[in-house]
Amino acid sequence: MSLRLAVLGAGAVGGSVLDLAGDYGHDVVAFADSSSSAVDPAGLDPSAVHDRKERDGVVGDADPESVFDADYDVLVEATPTTLGDAEPGFSHVERALADDRHVVLANKGPVAERYADLRALEAESEGTVQFEAAVGGAIPILSTISDLGAPHVTAARGVLNGTANFILSRMAAEGLDYEHVLAEAQDLGVAEADPTFDVDGIDAALKFVILANVLSDGETEYALDDAEVEGIRNVPGTALDLAAEDGRTVRLIGEATADGVRVAPRLIPQGSALSVTGTQNIVQLETKHAGQLNISGRGAGGPETATAVLSDVSRLE
Protein backbone atom coordinates (compact mmCIF):
# COMPACT_ATOMS: atom_id res chain seq x y z
CA MET A 1 0.00 0.00 0.00
CA SER A 2 1.31 3.40 -0.87
CA LEU A 3 1.42 5.84 2.02
CA ARG A 4 1.56 9.62 1.79
CA LEU A 5 4.43 11.12 3.75
CA ALA A 6 4.84 14.62 5.15
CA VAL A 7 8.53 15.21 5.91
CA LEU A 8 9.71 17.90 8.33
CA GLY A 9 13.40 18.68 7.99
CA ALA A 10 15.24 18.97 4.69
CA GLY A 11 18.72 17.99 5.86
CA ALA A 12 20.72 14.79 5.41
CA VAL A 13 17.90 12.59 6.73
CA GLY A 14 14.81 14.39 5.39
CA GLY A 15 16.46 14.84 2.01
CA SER A 16 17.25 11.12 1.78
CA VAL A 17 13.71 10.17 2.78
CA LEU A 18 12.50 12.35 -0.09
CA ASP A 19 14.90 10.55 -2.47
CA LEU A 20 14.23 7.00 -1.32
CA ALA A 21 10.48 7.01 -0.55
CA GLY A 22 9.62 6.08 -4.14
CA ASP A 23 11.85 3.02 -3.85
CA TYR A 24 9.58 1.81 -1.04
CA GLY A 25 6.41 2.62 -2.97
CA HIS A 26 5.52 5.71 -0.95
CA ASP A 27 4.96 9.33 -1.93
CA VAL A 28 6.24 12.44 -0.22
CA VAL A 29 3.34 14.86 -0.50
CA ALA A 30 4.73 17.60 1.77
CA PHE A 31 8.29 18.62 2.59
CA ALA A 32 9.52 21.44 4.83
CA ASP A 33 12.70 23.07 6.04
CA SER A 34 12.90 25.75 8.73
CA SER A 35 11.42 28.53 6.58
CA SER A 36 9.41 27.02 3.74
CA SER A 37 7.52 24.03 2.43
CA ALA A 38 6.48 22.33 -0.79
CA VAL A 39 3.15 20.50 -1.03
CA ASP A 40 1.87 18.36 -3.88
CA PRO A 41 -0.94 15.81 -3.36
CA ALA A 42 0.33 13.88 -6.39
CA GLY A 43 3.79 13.46 -4.86
CA LEU A 44 6.79 15.78 -5.01
CA ASP A 45 9.58 15.43 -7.55
CA PRO A 46 12.74 14.99 -5.43
CA SER A 47 15.18 16.57 -7.84
CA ALA A 48 13.03 19.66 -8.37
CA VAL A 49 12.81 20.16 -4.61
CA HIS A 50 16.56 19.66 -4.10
CA ASP A 51 17.34 22.08 -6.92
CA ARG A 52 15.11 24.74 -5.42
CA LYS A 53 16.72 24.29 -1.99
CA GLU A 54 20.17 24.56 -3.48
CA ARG A 55 19.32 27.57 -5.64
CA ASP A 56 17.10 29.63 -3.36
CA GLY A 57 17.65 28.14 0.08
CA VAL A 58 13.95 27.19 0.31
CA VAL A 59 12.10 24.01 -0.65
CA GLY A 60 8.97 25.74 -2.00
CA ASP A 61 6.73 28.80 -1.74
CA ALA A 62 4.48 27.73 1.12
CA ASP A 63 5.30 28.30 4.78
CA PRO A 64 6.35 25.28 6.91
CA GLU A 65 2.93 25.20 8.63
CA SER A 66 1.22 24.23 5.36
CA VAL A 67 2.58 20.72 5.79
CA PHE A 68 0.01 20.03 8.49
CA ASP A 69 -2.86 20.98 6.17
CA ALA A 70 -1.76 18.50 3.52
CA ASP A 71 -3.48 15.15 3.16
CA TYR A 72 -0.86 12.81 4.58
CA ASP A 73 -0.79 9.46 6.40
CA VAL A 74 2.60 9.63 8.17
CA LEU A 75 4.57 12.56 9.54
CA VAL A 76 8.34 12.01 9.29
CA GLU A 77 10.03 14.20 11.90
CA ALA A 78 13.65 14.95 10.92
CA THR A 79 14.28 18.39 12.41
CA PRO A 80 17.27 18.93 14.71
CA THR A 81 17.44 17.02 18.01
CA THR A 82 17.04 19.41 20.93
CA LEU A 83 17.29 18.83 24.68
CA GLY A 84 14.84 19.71 27.46
CA ASP A 85 11.43 20.48 25.92
CA ALA A 86 12.55 18.80 22.66
CA GLU A 87 11.01 21.60 20.58
CA PRO A 88 10.06 22.15 17.80
CA GLY A 89 10.01 18.38 17.26
CA PHE A 90 7.66 17.64 20.13
CA SER A 91 4.96 20.09 18.96
CA HIS A 92 5.20 18.65 15.46
CA VAL A 93 4.50 15.17 16.83
CA GLU A 94 1.71 16.49 19.04
CA ARG A 95 -0.02 18.11 16.06
CA ALA A 96 0.16 15.03 13.87
CA LEU A 97 -1.15 12.77 16.66
CA ALA A 98 -3.98 15.21 17.40
CA ASP A 99 -4.98 14.77 13.75
CA ASP A 100 -4.81 10.97 14.21
CA ARG A 101 -1.82 10.57 11.90
CA HIS A 102 1.12 8.24 12.39
CA VAL A 103 4.54 9.66 13.29
CA VAL A 104 7.99 8.31 12.44
CA LEU A 105 10.84 10.07 14.22
CA ALA A 106 14.50 10.42 13.27
CA ASN A 107 14.70 13.20 15.86
CA LYS A 108 15.88 11.78 19.21
CA GLY A 109 14.67 14.67 21.37
CA PRO A 110 11.00 13.78 21.94
CA VAL A 111 11.70 10.08 22.72
CA ALA A 112 14.74 10.76 24.90
CA GLU A 113 13.54 13.82 26.81
CA ARG A 114 9.72 13.48 26.94
CA TYR A 115 8.98 9.79 26.53
CA ALA A 116 5.99 9.62 28.89
CA ASP A 117 4.40 12.78 27.44
CA LEU A 118 4.79 11.29 23.99
CA ARG A 119 3.29 7.95 24.95
CA ALA A 120 0.35 9.73 26.62
CA LEU A 121 -0.39 11.65 23.41
CA GLU A 122 -0.08 8.46 21.40
CA ALA A 123 -2.60 6.73 23.67
CA GLU A 124 -5.16 9.46 22.88
CA SER A 125 -4.61 9.19 19.14
CA GLU A 126 -5.47 6.77 16.36
CA GLY A 127 -1.90 7.32 15.20
CA THR A 128 1.23 5.56 16.44
CA VAL A 129 4.79 6.73 17.06
CA GLN A 130 7.84 4.85 15.76
CA PHE A 131 11.49 5.81 16.10
CA GLU A 132 13.85 3.11 14.83
CA ALA A 133 15.93 5.77 13.05
CA ALA A 134 16.62 7.63 16.30
CA VAL A 135 18.70 4.74 17.67
CA GLY A 136 21.60 3.53 15.57
CA GLY A 137 20.63 4.63 12.04
CA ALA A 138 20.20 1.65 9.76
CA ILE A 139 20.69 -0.97 12.51
CA PRO A 140 17.36 -2.62 13.37
CA ILE A 141 17.72 -2.35 17.14
CA LEU A 142 14.23 -1.34 18.23
CA SER A 143 12.51 -3.77 15.87
CA THR A 144 14.71 -6.56 17.25
CA ILE A 145 13.74 -5.59 20.80
CA SER A 146 10.11 -5.50 19.78
CA ASP A 147 10.41 -8.97 18.20
CA LEU A 148 12.07 -10.35 21.33
CA GLY A 149 9.64 -8.50 23.59
CA ALA A 150 11.06 -5.80 25.86
CA PRO A 151 10.49 -7.84 29.06
CA HIS A 152 12.80 -10.54 27.68
CA VAL A 153 15.67 -8.14 27.13
CA THR A 154 17.51 -7.34 30.35
CA ALA A 155 20.14 -4.91 29.08
CA ALA A 156 21.54 -3.17 26.04
CA ARG A 157 25.11 -2.02 25.69
CA GLY A 158 27.39 -0.98 22.92
CA VAL A 159 28.82 1.68 20.68
CA LEU A 160 26.27 4.10 19.22
CA ASN A 161 28.33 7.11 18.25
CA GLY A 162 30.37 6.77 15.08
CA THR A 163 32.31 10.00 15.59
CA ALA A 164 33.65 9.08 19.02
CA ASN A 165 34.38 5.56 17.85
CA PHE A 166 36.24 6.81 14.79
CA ILE A 167 38.38 9.06 16.98
CA LEU A 168 39.21 6.40 19.59
CA SER A 169 39.94 3.67 17.07
CA ARG A 170 42.15 5.97 14.94
CA MET A 171 44.03 7.18 18.02
CA ALA A 172 44.66 3.57 19.05
CA ALA A 173 45.67 2.36 15.58
CA GLU A 174 47.90 5.27 14.60
CA GLY A 175 49.27 6.47 17.93
CA LEU A 176 47.94 9.96 17.21
CA ASP A 177 46.61 12.38 19.80
CA TYR A 178 42.99 13.47 20.23
CA GLU A 179 43.26 16.95 18.67
CA HIS A 180 44.99 15.56 15.61
CA VAL A 181 42.42 12.85 14.97
CA LEU A 182 39.52 15.22 15.68
CA ALA A 183 40.80 17.62 12.99
CA GLU A 184 41.13 14.70 10.59
CA ALA A 185 37.57 13.56 11.38
CA GLN A 186 36.30 17.09 10.74
CA ASP A 187 38.07 17.16 7.34
CA LEU A 188 36.46 13.84 6.45
CA GLY A 189 33.01 15.03 7.53
CA VAL A 190 32.91 12.37 10.26
CA ALA A 191 32.89 15.04 12.99
CA GLU A 192 30.97 18.29 12.95
CA ALA A 193 32.61 21.70 13.34
CA ASP A 194 31.22 21.69 16.88
CA PRO A 195 31.79 18.08 17.95
CA THR A 196 30.47 18.55 21.49
CA PHE A 197 27.38 16.36 21.17
CA ASP A 198 29.44 13.43 19.92
CA VAL A 199 32.71 13.64 21.86
CA ASP A 200 31.06 14.52 25.16
CA GLY A 201 28.87 11.44 24.95
CA ILE A 202 25.53 13.29 24.76
CA ASP A 203 24.44 11.78 21.45
CA ALA A 204 25.25 8.26 22.65
CA ALA A 205 23.52 8.96 25.96
CA LEU A 206 20.32 10.08 24.22
CA LYS A 207 20.24 6.80 22.31
CA PHE A 208 20.77 4.71 25.44
CA VAL A 209 18.14 6.77 27.26
CA ILE A 210 15.72 5.89 24.45
CA LEU A 211 16.72 2.23 24.80
CA ALA A 212 16.19 2.41 28.56
CA ASN A 213 12.72 3.87 28.00
CA VAL A 214 11.86 1.09 25.58
CA LEU A 215 13.28 -1.67 27.80
CA SER A 216 11.58 -0.42 30.96
CA ASP A 217 8.29 -0.70 29.09
CA GLY A 218 6.68 2.26 30.83
CA GLU A 219 7.78 1.36 34.36
CA THR A 220 10.46 4.03 34.73
CA GLU A 221 10.88 7.09 32.57
CA TYR A 222 14.40 8.15 31.68
CA ALA A 223 15.73 11.43 30.31
CA LEU A 224 19.23 12.71 29.66
CA ASP A 225 19.45 14.11 33.20
CA ASP A 226 19.12 10.58 34.59
CA ALA A 227 22.12 9.33 32.66
CA GLU A 228 25.70 9.23 33.91
CA VAL A 229 27.67 10.62 30.98
CA GLU A 230 31.38 10.97 30.34
CA GLY A 231 32.89 11.68 26.92
CA ILE A 232 36.21 10.87 25.30
CA ARG A 233 38.09 14.15 25.67
CA ASN A 234 39.92 12.82 28.70
CA VAL A 235 41.22 9.69 27.01
CA PRO A 236 44.82 10.44 26.02
CA GLY A 237 46.99 8.37 23.70
CA THR A 238 48.92 7.18 26.77
CA ALA A 239 45.80 5.38 28.05
CA LEU A 240 45.30 3.69 24.68
CA ASP A 241 48.98 2.63 24.67
CA LEU A 242 48.64 1.02 28.10
CA ALA A 243 45.39 -0.68 27.12
CA ALA A 244 46.98 -2.08 23.94
CA GLU A 245 50.00 -3.43 25.86
CA ASP A 246 47.57 -5.62 27.72
CA GLY A 247 45.47 -6.73 24.75
CA ARG A 248 42.75 -4.20 25.43
CA THR A 249 41.38 -1.06 23.91
CA VAL A 250 39.09 1.79 24.92
CA ARG A 251 35.67 2.50 23.43
CA LEU A 252 32.87 4.90 24.33
CA ILE A 253 30.41 2.34 25.65
CA GLY A 254 26.80 3.03 26.51
CA GLU A 255 24.73 0.85 28.82
CA ALA A 256 20.99 0.70 29.46
CA THR A 257 20.50 -1.72 32.34
CA ALA A 258 18.29 -2.14 35.38
CA ASP A 259 20.73 0.23 37.13
CA GLY A 260 20.04 3.02 34.63
CA VAL A 261 21.93 4.64 31.80
CA ARG A 262 25.64 5.15 31.67
CA VAL A 263 27.97 6.27 28.88
CA ALA A 264 31.73 6.32 29.46
CA PRO A 265 35.03 5.30 27.91
CA ARG A 266 35.62 1.69 28.98
CA LEU A 267 38.35 -0.90 28.71
CA ILE A 268 37.37 -3.86 26.56
CA PRO A 269 39.39 -6.72 25.08
CA GLN A 270 40.87 -6.07 21.64
CA GLY A 271 39.04 -8.07 19.03
CA SER A 272 35.91 -8.41 21.15
CA ALA A 273 32.55 -7.82 19.53
CA LEU A 274 32.24 -4.33 20.98
CA SER A 275 35.65 -3.19 19.71
CA VAL A 276 34.29 -2.05 16.34
CA THR A 277 36.44 0.38 14.37
CA GLY A 278 35.78 3.54 12.39
CA THR A 279 32.21 4.82 12.29
CA GLN A 280 30.76 1.32 12.74
CA ASN A 281 28.16 0.93 15.50
CA ILE A 282 27.17 -2.13 17.52
CA VAL A 283 24.59 -3.00 20.09
CA GLN A 284 24.59 -6.05 22.28
CA LEU A 285 21.27 -7.16 23.72
CA GLU A 286 21.25 -9.31 26.83
CA THR A 287 18.26 -11.63 26.72
CA LYS A 288 16.68 -13.59 29.55
CA HIS A 289 16.58 -16.93 27.82
CA ALA A 290 18.77 -16.70 24.74
CA GLY A 291 22.08 -15.18 25.76
CA GLN A 292 23.52 -12.27 23.89
CA LEU A 293 22.60 -10.90 20.50
CA ASN A 294 24.96 -8.59 18.64
CA ILE A 295 23.74 -6.32 15.87
CA SER A 296 26.13 -4.02 14.07
CA GLY A 297 26.19 -1.77 11.05
CA ARG A 298 26.12 1.85 9.99
CA GLY A 299 24.67 3.95 12.76
CA ALA A 300 24.38 7.24 10.89
CA GLY A 301 24.27 8.92 7.51
CA GLY A 302 21.42 10.25 5.38
CA PRO A 303 20.49 7.16 3.31
CA GLU A 304 21.21 4.81 6.26
CA THR A 305 18.90 6.73 8.57
CA ALA A 306 16.28 7.17 5.85
CA THR A 307 16.33 3.38 5.45
CA ALA A 308 15.27 3.00 9.08
CA VAL A 309 12.61 5.70 8.65
CA LEU A 310 11.15 3.94 5.63
CA SER A 311 11.22 0.54 7.36
CA ASP A 312 9.12 2.10 10.13
CA VAL A 313 6.77 3.54 7.50
CA SER A 314 6.43 0.15 5.84
CA ARG A 315 5.46 -1.43 9.16
CA LEU A 316 2.39 0.82 9.16
CA GLU A 317 0.99 -0.58 5.94
Added chain:
Amino acid sequence: MSAQDLDGGSDAEADGSGEMPKPHTIRLELADEPGQLLAALAPISDNGGNLLSIFHERGNLTPRGHIPVEVDLECPPDRFERIVDALRDAGVNVIRAGAEHFGEEVMVILVGDTVDSDLSDTLHRIESSADATLQDLSLSAREGTDEASSARLRLAVRSGRVDETLAVVRDLAAEKGLHVVEPLAEGSQ
Protein backbone atom coordinates in the same frame (compact mmCIF):
# COMPACT_ATOMS: atom_id res chain seq x y z
CA MET B 1 56.20 7.54 23.80
CA SER B 2 57.74 5.80 26.73
CA ALA B 3 55.88 3.04 28.43
CA GLN B 4 57.60 2.11 31.60
CA ASP B 5 56.71 -1.40 32.56
CA LEU B 6 57.24 -1.93 36.24
CA ASP B 7 55.80 -5.41 36.23
CA GLY B 8 57.82 -7.39 38.75
CA GLY B 9 60.49 -4.74 38.40
CA SER B 10 63.11 -3.51 40.77
CA ASP B 11 61.53 -0.22 41.80
CA ALA B 12 60.38 -1.31 45.21
CA GLU B 13 58.56 1.93 46.08
CA ALA B 14 56.32 1.98 43.07
CA ASP B 15 55.55 -1.56 42.07
CA GLY B 16 54.28 -2.87 45.37
CA SER B 17 56.33 -6.04 45.33
CA GLY B 18 59.01 -4.65 47.67
CA GLU B 19 58.38 -2.78 50.86
CA MET B 20 54.74 -1.88 50.48
CA PRO B 21 52.65 -4.09 52.79
CA LYS B 22 49.92 -6.20 51.24
CA PRO B 23 46.95 -7.88 52.88
CA HIS B 24 47.01 -11.65 53.32
CA THR B 25 44.69 -14.19 54.84
CA ILE B 26 45.76 -17.18 56.91
CA ARG B 27 43.46 -19.92 58.12
CA LEU B 28 44.55 -21.71 61.26
CA GLU B 29 43.27 -24.48 63.47
CA LEU B 30 43.64 -24.07 67.19
CA ALA B 31 43.01 -26.48 70.01
CA ASP B 32 40.27 -25.18 72.30
CA GLU B 33 42.63 -24.35 75.16
CA PRO B 34 43.42 -21.04 76.84
CA GLY B 35 46.41 -19.14 75.49
CA GLN B 36 46.39 -20.89 72.13
CA LEU B 37 45.36 -17.83 70.13
CA LEU B 38 47.92 -15.52 71.70
CA ALA B 39 50.64 -18.09 71.12
CA ALA B 40 49.64 -18.35 67.51
CA LEU B 41 49.69 -14.62 66.92
CA ALA B 42 53.17 -13.98 68.30
CA PRO B 43 55.03 -15.35 65.24
CA ILE B 44 53.09 -12.91 63.08
CA SER B 45 54.12 -9.72 64.84
CA ASP B 46 57.61 -11.12 65.57
CA ASN B 47 58.17 -11.39 61.82
CA GLY B 48 56.96 -8.00 60.74
CA GLY B 49 53.27 -8.76 60.17
CA ASN B 50 50.57 -6.32 61.15
CA LEU B 51 47.29 -7.88 62.33
CA LEU B 52 44.21 -6.51 60.60
CA SER B 53 41.49 -8.78 61.94
CA ILE B 54 40.97 -12.12 63.63
CA PHE B 55 37.87 -14.14 63.01
CA HIS B 56 37.56 -16.76 65.70
CA GLU B 57 34.83 -19.16 64.65
CA ARG B 58 34.09 -20.42 68.15
CA GLY B 59 30.83 -22.17 67.42
CA ASN B 60 32.36 -24.05 64.53
CA LEU B 61 34.64 -27.03 64.97
CA THR B 62 36.89 -28.60 62.34
CA PRO B 63 36.56 -32.37 61.77
CA ARG B 64 39.41 -32.83 64.22
CA GLY B 65 37.54 -30.91 66.90
CA HIS B 66 39.65 -27.80 66.61
CA ILE B 67 38.52 -24.20 66.25
CA PRO B 68 39.03 -22.59 62.85
CA VAL B 69 40.49 -19.09 62.96
CA GLU B 70 40.86 -16.71 60.08
CA VAL B 71 43.55 -14.07 60.41
CA ASP B 72 43.84 -11.10 58.09
CA LEU B 73 47.21 -9.46 58.21
CA GLU B 74 49.32 -7.04 56.32
CA CYS B 75 53.01 -7.50 55.62
CA PRO B 76 55.57 -6.83 52.93
CA PRO B 77 55.15 -9.67 50.41
CA ASP B 78 58.65 -11.06 51.03
CA ARG B 79 57.87 -11.54 54.75
CA PHE B 80 54.80 -13.64 54.23
CA GLU B 81 56.57 -16.96 53.72
CA ARG B 82 58.61 -16.32 56.83
CA ILE B 83 55.49 -15.71 58.90
CA VAL B 84 53.86 -18.93 57.72
CA ASP B 85 57.05 -20.89 58.42
CA ALA B 86 57.31 -19.35 61.90
CA LEU B 87 53.72 -20.34 62.65
CA ARG B 88 54.36 -23.92 61.58
CA ASP B 89 57.60 -23.99 63.60
CA ALA B 90 55.57 -22.91 66.62
CA GLY B 91 53.33 -25.94 66.11
CA VAL B 92 50.34 -24.07 64.72
CA ASN B 93 48.30 -25.94 62.14
CA VAL B 94 48.11 -23.62 59.10
CA ILE B 95 45.36 -24.82 56.81
CA ARG B 96 45.50 -22.25 54.11
CA ALA B 97 47.68 -19.24 53.53
CA GLY B 98 47.93 -16.62 50.89
CA ALA B 99 45.74 -14.34 48.92
CA GLU B 100 43.27 -16.99 47.81
CA HIS B 101 40.36 -14.74 48.62
CA PHE B 102 41.42 -12.25 45.99
CA GLY B 103 39.66 -14.28 43.36
CA GLU B 104 38.87 -11.58 40.83
CA GLU B 105 41.06 -9.39 38.73
CA VAL B 106 40.29 -5.85 37.67
CA MET B 107 42.15 -3.57 35.33
CA VAL B 108 41.77 0.21 35.49
CA ILE B 109 43.60 3.05 33.84
CA LEU B 110 44.10 6.31 35.71
CA VAL B 111 44.63 9.42 33.62
CA GLY B 112 45.95 12.82 34.61
CA ASP B 113 49.00 15.04 34.73
CA THR B 114 49.63 14.20 38.35
CA VAL B 115 49.09 10.47 38.01
CA ASP B 116 52.77 9.60 38.47
CA SER B 117 53.68 12.25 41.02
CA ASP B 118 51.70 10.80 43.92
CA LEU B 119 51.21 7.29 42.68
CA SER B 120 52.41 5.57 45.83
CA ASP B 121 49.82 7.43 47.89
CA THR B 122 47.11 6.45 45.40
CA LEU B 123 48.15 2.80 45.50
CA HIS B 124 48.45 2.73 49.23
CA ARG B 125 44.98 4.17 49.66
CA ILE B 126 43.42 1.78 47.18
CA GLU B 127 44.95 -1.16 49.00
CA SER B 128 44.01 0.10 52.44
CA SER B 129 40.42 1.12 51.69
CA ALA B 130 39.41 -1.50 49.15
CA ASP B 131 39.51 -5.27 49.32
CA ALA B 132 42.17 -5.24 46.68
CA THR B 133 45.85 -5.72 46.19
CA LEU B 134 48.01 -4.38 43.38
CA GLN B 135 49.32 -7.03 41.03
CA ASP B 136 51.06 -4.93 38.48
CA LEU B 137 51.49 -1.41 37.34
CA SER B 138 52.55 0.32 34.14
CA LEU B 139 53.04 4.00 33.47
CA SER B 140 52.96 5.80 30.18
CA ALA B 141 53.84 9.36 29.26
CA ARG B 142 54.43 10.85 25.84
CA GLU B 143 57.34 13.19 26.07
CA GLY B 144 57.21 16.47 24.22
CA THR B 145 53.42 16.46 24.02
CA ASP B 146 50.80 17.98 26.27
CA GLU B 147 48.96 14.69 26.53
CA ALA B 148 48.18 13.57 30.04
CA SER B 149 50.05 10.61 31.52
CA SER B 150 48.34 7.36 32.38
CA ALA B 151 48.84 4.50 34.79
CA ARG B 152 47.46 1.01 34.30
CA LEU B 153 46.68 -0.88 37.50
CA ARG B 154 45.88 -4.54 37.70
CA LEU B 155 44.21 -5.27 40.99
CA ALA B 156 43.41 -8.60 42.59
CA VAL B 157 40.07 -8.11 44.27
CA ARG B 158 38.28 -10.13 46.91
CA SER B 159 35.55 -12.13 45.21
CA GLY B 160 32.31 -10.23 44.87
CA ARG B 161 33.92 -6.90 45.73
CA VAL B 162 34.70 -5.57 42.26
CA ASP B 163 32.01 -2.87 42.36
CA GLU B 164 33.15 -1.63 45.77
CA THR B 165 36.75 -1.55 44.61
CA LEU B 166 35.86 0.44 41.51
CA ALA B 167 33.87 2.85 43.69
CA VAL B 168 36.94 3.39 45.90
CA VAL B 169 39.10 4.02 42.81
CA ARG B 170 36.52 6.44 41.41
CA ASP B 171 36.27 8.45 44.64
CA LEU B 172 40.01 8.62 45.02
CA ALA B 173 40.44 9.71 41.40
CA ALA B 174 37.79 12.40 41.81
CA GLU B 175 39.58 13.68 44.91
CA LYS B 176 42.90 13.84 43.06
CA GLY B 177 41.49 15.29 39.84
CA LEU B 178 42.27 12.12 37.86
CA HIS B 179 40.07 10.33 35.34
CA VAL B 180 39.40 6.62 35.49
CA VAL B 181 38.90 4.36 32.50
CA GLU B 182 37.01 1.44 33.99
CA PRO B 183 36.68 -2.02 32.51
CA LEU B 184 33.43 -3.20 31.03
CA ALA B 185 32.70 -6.28 33.07
CA GLU B 186 30.08 -8.11 31.12
CA GLY B 187 29.18 -8.48 27.51
CA SER B 188 32.61 -7.77 26.18
CA GLN B 189 33.43 -11.06 24.57
